[in-house]
Amino acid sequence: MSFSFYSRLFICSVITIFLLVAYTAGATNFYDEFDITWGGGRGKITGAGDILTLSLDRVSGSGFQSKKEYHFGRIDMQLRLVPGNSAGTVTAYYLASHGRHQDEIDFEFLGNASGEPYTLHTNVYTQGKGEREQQFRMWFDPTSHFHTYSIIWTPQTIIFLVDDTPVREFKNMEAFGVPFPKQQPMRLYSSLWNADEWATRGGLVKTDWTHAPFMASYRNFNVKAGVVSQSSLTHKQKLRWVRKNHMIYNYCTDAKRFPRGLPRECKVGVHV
Ligand SMILES: *[C@@H]1O[C@H](CO)[C@@H](O)[C@H](O)[C@H]1NC(C)=O
Numbered sequence: 706m707s708f709s710f711y712s713r714l715f716i717c718s719v720i721t722i723f724l725l726v727a728y729t730a731g732a733t734n735f736y737d738e739f740d741i742t743w744g745g746g747r748g749k750i751t752g753a754g755d756i757l758t759l760s761l762d763r764v765s766g767s768g769f770q771s772k773k774e775y776h777f778g779r780i781d782m783q784l785r786l787v788p789g790n791s792a793g794t795v796t797a798y799y800l801a802s803h804g805r806h807q808d809e810i811d812f813e814f815l816g817n818a819s820g821e822p823y824t825l826h827t828n829v830y831t832q833g834k835g836e837r838e839q840q841f842r843m844w845f846d847p848t849s850h851f852h853t854y855s856i857i858w859t860p861q862t863i864i865f866l867v868d869d870t871p872v873r874e875f876k877n878m879e880a881f882g883v884p885f886p887k888q889q890p891m892r893l894y895s896s897l898w899n900a901d902e903w904a905t906r907g908g909l910v911k912t913d914w915t916h917a918p919f920m921a922s923y924r925n926f927n928v929k930a931g932v933v934s935q936s937s938l939t940h941k942q943k944l945r946w947v948r949k950n951h952m953i954y955n956y957c958t959d960a961k962r963f964p965r966g967l968p969r970e971c972k973v974g975v976h977v
Contacts, residue, residue, distance in 0.1 A: 733926045739769045743896075747918070757923040759897040761787075761794060763914050768896030775800070776890040781855045781927040784814075786823060787919040788848035791816025793901030793912030796921045800856060800891040806832040808886035810856050810863055814847065815904045816919075823847055824953070827865055829875045831884040837968070839873055840954035841947065851924060857933060860887055864940075871944040872951070875970075883970040897921050 734754035741748035744767020747760045759767045780800070787794050794816035801809045809830035814823055825841040845852065855866040863886070865873040877885040897919065901912040956962065957971035 733928070735923070735926065738773070738926060739771055741767065741769045743768050755924060758920055759796075759895065759923075760918040760920045761897045761899060762917040762919075766896060766898035768894065768898075770895075771893040774890035774892050775858075775928065775930060777858050777860065777933075778931055779855060779857045779929040779933045780893060781853055781925070782923055783851040783853050783925040784847070785849075785851045785922045786814050786847045787816055787897070787921050790819045790913050790916050791823070791848070791919060792818045792821075792905040792910040793899055794897065794919050795900040795904050796895070796897050798854060798893075798895045800858070800893055801830075802886070802889035802891045804889075808832065808889055808891060809835065810858060810865075810886070810891070811835075812854055812856075812865065815900075817905060818910060825867070825872070827873050829863060829886075831886050834884075836956060837875070837970075838954060838956050839952065841872055841951045842953055843867065844951060851922070853925070858886070858891075859933065860885075870947060871940050872947045874944060878970050878973050881969060881973045883968075883973065895923070 735750040735757045736754040739750070739757065741750070744759070744765055747762070747765060747767035748758070748769055749760075750757050757769065759769070761767065782798070784796070784798065786796055796814040796816075797811065798814070799809055799811040801807060807830055809828065811826075811828040811830070813826040813828075815826055817823055822842050825843055827839050827841075828835050829837045853866075853868050855864075855869070857864040857866065861877050863875040864871050875885075877887070879885050879887075899912050901910070902908050905911075957967060960967060
């Protein structure tokens, strides 16, 4: 049996369309998953619900939150951060419980002058207490393309990942008297706002509003609910590589900040 050129072309097209449909069906629809919660129209879900953008101008920033709450799982999102001169802007992307004694798992991206590196800022709040900052330089330009930022949250551990490379792990150290976020579900939040009083070089570099509106984009949101498999040996090696080469701040080595002694988890674990 032989097909003509055109029938072969037709079959190829049908297969391509089928694959595209299958792929699109796999990615989650932003309309179904998120509410734009502030910004008076500066946050937008566009197209078929596959892209979300937040923007910031002199008047306001913007933000969104997930409709659902999560209690353990793996959450992936692709972000493209504010390009160009983003000094003074902060893109926050985090899980948080609500009510008193808040738990939080935070990514924050601190903008910078054109061509200067972003700072990836992370924190973990347990029962209302944070002060567990770790900061990193990214090993790529996070504004030129989308990159995947993930949180794995299980009863045993919290892992922050960038393009599937773990940058931070906060293990459950309840056995040593360190609270761990476990009891409360969390919602996913993100916002783009102006923080030029502190974000860039301690507030020295101000936001240049002639470049406004500033914009961050989101796509390919994915959740695997429930308890997911955790760190492998490769993950451990990658985590060591990030800490050695890209970590620029670790609260656990900032003795000056804790004159009465480092937080308990800093003395327990090799991993914080
Ligand atoms: C911005 O760039 C400067 C110079 O490379 C760097 O010292 C600083 O840490 C960068 N990040 C932020 C958020 O200021």
